[in-house]
Amino acid sequence: MKKPVKYGFAIIAALIVIILSLDIQKLDKHNAVEVPGDFSAAAYTREVWNSRMPKTIEEAPEIISLLKMLEKNPGKAFNDFGRKLGISATYYFLASGEGIIQSVEEENLIVLLKDYSKIKLATGFIFGNTVRDGSGTVSIDDFVNMTDFNNVSVELNKMVKEEIVPVIKEAAQPGKKVNFTGTFEINEKNIDTGSIRIIPVSVKVSDGE
Amino acid sequence: MIKGKNIILFLVVTFVLLAGCNENNVDNSPKKMAVIISTLNNPWFVVLAESAAEKARELGYEATIFDSQNNSAKEAEHFDNVIAMGYSAILFNPTDADGSVLNVKRAKEAGIPTFCMDREINSRDAAATQLLSDNFSGCVKLGQYFVRQMNKKGNYVEILGLVGDNNTWNRSNGFHSVVDEFTELKMVAQQSADFDRNKAMDMMETIMQANPDIDAVFCGNDAMAMGAYQAILAAGKKDKIKVFGFDGADDAVRGVAEGKIAATVMQFPVLMAQTSAELADQYIRGKRDFSSKTPVEVILITPENVDQFMPEK
Numbered sequence: 001m002k003k004p005v006k007y008g009f010a011i012i013a014a015l016i017v018i019i020l021s022l023d024i025q026k027l028d029k030h031n032a033v034e035v036p037g038d039f040s041a042a043a044y045t046r047e048v049w050n051s052r053m054p055k056t057i058e059e060a061p062e063i064i065s066l067l068k069m070l071e072k073n074p075g076k077a078f079n080d081f082g083r084k085l086g087i088s089a090t091y092y093f094l095a096s097g098e099g100i101i102q103s104v105e106e107e108n109l110i111v112l113l114k115d116y117s118k119i120k121l122a123t124g125f126i127f128g129n130t131v132r133d134g135s136g137t138v139s140i141d142d143f144v145n146m147t148d149f150n151n152v153s154v155e156l157n158k159m160v161k162e163e164i165v166p167v168i169k170e171a172a173q174p175g176k177k178v179n180f181t182g183t184f185e186i187n188e189k190n191i192d193t194g195s196i197r198i199i200p201v202s203v204k205v206s207d208g209e
Numbered sequence: 210m211i212k213g214k215n216i217i218l219f220l221v222v223t224f225v226l227l228a229g230c231n232e233n234n235v236d237n238s239p240k241k242m243a244v245i246i247s248t249l250n251n252p253w254f255v256v257l258a259e260s261a262a263e264k265a266r267e268l269g270y271e272a273t274i275f276d277s278q279n280n281s282a283k284e285a286e287h288f289d290n291v292i293a294m295g296y297s298a299i300l301f302n303p304t305d306a307d308g309s310v311l312n313v314k315r316a317k318e319a320g321i322p323t324f325c326m327d328r329e330i331n332s333r334d335a336a337a338t339q340l341l342s343d344n345f346s347g348c349v350k351l352g353q354y355f356v357r358q359m360n361k362k363g364n365y366v367e368i369l370g371l372v373g374d375n376n377t378w379n380r381s382n383g384f385h386s387v388v389d390e391f392t393e394l395k396m397v398a399q400q401s402a403d404f405d406r407n408k409a410m411d412m413m414e415t416i417m418q419a420n421p422d423i424d425a426v427f428c429g430n431d432a433m434a435m436g437a438y439q440a441i442l443a444a445g446k447k448d449k450i451k452v453f454g455f456d457g458a459d460d461a462v463r464g465v466a467e468g469k470i471a472a473t474v475m476q477f478p479v480l481m482a483q484t485s486a487e488l489a490d491q492y493i494r495g496k497r498d499f500s501s502k503t504p505v506e507v508i509l510i511t512p513e514n515v516d517q518f519m520p521e522k
Contacts, residue, residue, distance in 0.1 A: 086343070087484065088506035127387045128349045141501045145306065145331045146379055149502075150345040154386045 039144070041151035048152070049159050052137040056094060057181045057202050063097030064115050067193045074191050082186075083136050085129070089188045092134035095198070096181035101205075104172050108197065111178055120197040121180060123165050123172075130199050131156040134183025157199075164200050171205035179204045240297040241271040242489060245287045247304045247328065249276040251404065251432070253456060253478060254302060257326060260482035261300040268490045270297070279371075281308045288312040292319045298337075298489035299323040300482070306331045306375040322492050324485040327478065329375040329502070337492055338499035340481045344376050347455065347474040347507035348383030354472050354509060355388060355427065355453055362393035363424035366416050368437060370404040370429035377401075380429050380455055397423065402433050409436030417444055425451040431461035431473055438469055457510060459520040466515045475508045475518060 061081055069077040082091035099111040099119070107124035132138050132153040143149040172178070182198035242265040246258040258274045265272035275291070277284035281304050291299055292315065299316055301323045303309035313323045313335040325339035359365070367384070370377040388394050397420045402408035409428060417423060417440065426441075428434040434454030441450045447469070454461045457475025464470035488499065510518050 086500075086502070086504035086506070087340075087480065088343075088504070090506060125353070127353060129346055140504070141333070143502075144333055145329055145375055146341060146343075146345060146502065146504070147375060147382065150379060150382065150386075153345075154382075157386075 039148045039151075041148060041155045045152050045155035045159065048137050049156070053135060053201060056135050056137055057096070060094045060096040060181045063095040063119070063198075064113055064117070066093065066095045067117065067196065070186065070191060070193050074188070078188060083133055085133055085140065090185050091188060092130055092183060092185050094134050094136065094181065094183050094201075096179075096202075098177060098179045101172055101174050101176050101178055103174055109168065109172055109178065111180075117194075120195075121168070121178065121182065121203075122197055122199045123168050126157050126160055126165070126199055128157075129153045130183045130185050131160060131201060134185070134199075135201060160199060160201060164203055168200065168203055168205060177206050179206075239271050240269070240493065241273065241295070242298050242300060242486065243273055243275060243287070243291040243296045244300045245275045245277060245284065245291070246302045247277050247284075248279045249274070250278070253430075253432075253458065257302060257478040257482050260479045261326065261486050264483040264486035265300070265489070268486060270490075277304050279304055281305050284309060285312055288316055292316060292321060296321055297493050300326060300485045300489060301336070302326050303328050303330050305373045308373070310335050322489065324489050324492075326481050326485045327376070327476075331375070333501050336501075338488060339502045340485050340488075341502060341504055342376070342476040342481070342507050343504040344379035344455075344507070345383035345386075346504075347476075347509070348380045349387055350509040351427075351453060351455065351472060351474050352384040352387030354511060355384070355425065356391055356394070358451060358471055359394060359425060361391045364395050364397045364420065364422055365425040365427060366413070366420070366423055366437075367396055367399040368409050368412060368426060368428045368433050369399065369401040370433070372401050377429055384427055402428075402436070404430045404432060406432040406436035409433035410440045413437040413440035414444070417441070417446070423450055425453065425471070427453045429455060431456040431458035431470075434470055434473065435460055435464065438464065457508070457518065462510060462515060462518055462520055465510055465512060466519060468512070472509060472511045475510050477505055477507070481505050 066077065066081060078091050081093055084091045097113060099113040102110045102112045102118065108120040108122055111119050111121050113119060138152055140149055180198065180200050181202040182200040184196050184198045244258050244261045244265070246254050249255050249258060262272040262274050275287040277287060284304050299321060301313065303325060306329055310330045310332045313330055313332065316323050317335060322337040323335070325336045327342060329339055329341050330336060367381065369381060398416045400412055402412050413426065413436065426437050428437055431454040434452050438452045441447055441452065451471040452469065453471050454473040457473055461470050461473045465473060
């Protein structure tokens with residue numbers, strides 16, 4: 001074999017070895033370094049509240065038919081409308097409806113729906129992940145750690161307390177009509193549609209008919 | 210002839226070099242899973258480790274448990290060994306949410322998937338998935354119960370777990386996301402006892418001497434809750450100070466039934482460990498579409514429901 005040919009083969013072999021040894025990444029991927037503590041839950045949640053929540057509210061199923069489905073065919077209700085996180089017996093739902101305020105309590109409104117069933121509409125003691133997971137506006141896969149993911153729940157609850165609850169408290173009186181969209185949770189091992197407590201994400205109080 | 214030999218020699222050398230670059234060497238030896246655990250000096254983690262190893266063996270793997278002794282250097286050594294010894298998957302309980310990320314990434318680069326159990330690492334994609342107790346949600350429930358039991362007022366102490374562990378802060382943050390809204394509930398002391406019963410007992414003794422008017426203590430795990438209860442009992446304050454824990458350990462659940470502990474939150478280490486082994490097996494068989502984190506629901510245990518969760522005698 002001639003020397004130039006031999007060197008040519010050697011260079012090609014060396015290049016193959018070098019190329020296979022390299023891990024080539026896109027610059028934007030390389031720059032996307034995960035920095036815990038770099039996340040602003042307040043800014044993220046504001047974006048969720050302003051951009052994603054309105055669309056979700058528009059698509060919410062009607063509360064009376066959802067509760068009936070939960071009673072008669074819970075499997076279908078969980079499958080079609082329920083959301084759950086990881087390994088859990090708790091399902092979260094979003095629903096909208098209207099009813100007449102029957103009474104105003106310290107932490108809830110008692111609302112009579114058109115089919116004469118009652119629900120609680122929360123105005124106090126609003127905690128946990130019901131809004132985050134019931135609305136389906138936030139994915140766990142977008143977060144570096146559970147702390148950031150959980151802080152979104154805290155901020156969403158804060159939005160409800162600061163932007164929705166004052167509207168209710170100012171206008172709510174027995175006999176008034178309330179249109180609402182909100183989230184609630186149900187344990188699949190203990191389906192009790194008679195004790196539903198809805199955390200509102202949108203609400204309008206008006207004079208009753 | 211010489212030319213032919215040169216070409217054969219060249220091809221052999223190139224093949225050997227290329228084979229050396231290939232991480233996925235064919236290996237017909239029995240598959241192995243490594244169970245790397247932060248510490249075996251705590252019965253809770255022993256259950257986690259043994260349940261994971263047992264499930265892996267049931268699934269047909271050789272399983273070995275490595276104890277990191279809460280030491281990140283030891284944990285890194287275990288990863289070195291596991292990578293060198295050609296394990297197929299790692300079932301992992303990390304020592305540190307940030308410090309352990311590099312170990313998991315090294316395993317990933319070596320083609321070994323890691324499945325985190327119970328404790329989290331701060332990464333979206335280093336581990337194949339992470340099965341974690343939903344500590345925050347559990348402590349939101351506990352916080353709500355705490356507020357009701359305290360009638361929204363009083364002085365309390367918080368005893369934290371390991372400060373480098375995300376679970377410590379997810380529990381604390383979940384609790385405070387509720388309790389801090391009630392201005393008449395005042396935290397008079399907050400200290401870390403590293404999830405250790407004896408440390409918590411000594412700490413509670415000291416805190417009670419400095420703060421005689423304490424109504425409750427929230428502890429980041431049941432071992433610390435039982436330690437705090439011992440100190441409270443010795444000080445003759447068992448009827449005044451309510452103790453709240455987390456884990457659902459047997460002695461704490463019995464403590465709830467006997468009125469020693471006000472409430473705890475039950476975790477499911479066996480479920481987490483077994484599911485991690487099953488997911489690792491699925492990964493080895495080709496499945497890849499795992500969620501980055503899989504929270505596992507926890508349950509609030511109070512005197513109202515403790516009879517459903519009493520441990521066998």
